[in-house]
Amino acid sequence: MPHKTNDPIVTAAYLITNLQTIVARSVDPLEAAVVTIGKIEGGSARNIIGNQVTLEGTVRTYQPRIKEKVKERLFAIANHTAEMYGNTVEVEYYDGYPATINTPEWAKLARSTAQKLFGEEATPDVDPVLAAEDFSRFLEEIPGAFIWLGTRLQDAEKQRGLHDPRFDINETALAKGTAFFVQLALDTLKELRKSKT
């Protein structure tokens, strides 16, 4: 009988909603944070109350202390929401990559290489974004830079974002990116030699 169950699907629905308050109410609005549930799995048929729901998601922040705060709230909200509806929850949390932050010196070189090849306007300024990228693991060990290469399609209507089933790139970027890679390698080696002498 439905009233004799602790429906995990209803609990999961509240949990997802409650998690939205982390960014809205626990993080300083001037700091960057994202909490996303990207996958939900549970139940087997419309008239059966399942016994388990699995949610998967990702946490992204710029500052390590904000990450700790988000993590702490995530565990608390998950445990208490489950308890509220007579369910239990198990949280597996993997600490992800740190933010990808370029070494200023090499970011500067990459910028000048791009301008040399493609002109002054070729390196527009952007604000930091919360895309996840494990290049930060390289940057923990060695100085370097992570560079975005523009690939916007000619037909703006067709442009989709990364991870979209219709994502595509403008293939004219391939030759440009290749030239950029080559010049960047040459310029970096030249700079390394200069700094040694």
Added chain:
Amino acid sequence: MNLLELVKNIESELIEIRRHLHRNPELSYEEYETAKFIQDKLRSYGIPFKSGIAGTGILGIIKGKDEGGVVALRADMDALPIQEENDHDFISKKKNIMHACGHDAHMAMLLGAGKILNQLRDRLQGTVLLVFQPAEEKRPSAAPNRCWRLACSGKSSRMLSTDSMSGPIFPPVNSGFAIVR
């Protein structure tokens, strides 16, 4: 020598490589065919390499005539568990696997850059490493660290002067524009 002209000469090959990889995507740590394809290309360019790094990773090594620093260029290899819905003629052949994060293009560009840098190696003042890294999309993996440690084993004192660059893809910017912050 004009670099843009050199690259123009291999543009059709770059597109061909990217489309081949796009048709044949593989998930994180399962980049077997991808790795084999990259090794075949490196072999045909005459670039020495080490394979099996952090699983399916590959390290191409281009030594210049002169001693000098080391610079590493990196491309990631894996695709995503997404069913492609594009209608171009190089759509993914695999159900629920798609290069939807531009890694096909990253690999194509790194191979192209390697080919040209290898042709220019008499002018290189140091070493260029081509790092093909598996499993970028995988939730926290040790792949980058392992790639790096193996790439630099035995070069501890030189490592500090080493620099790494990457060329991922970011759609909202015009082709050829680079964003560095």
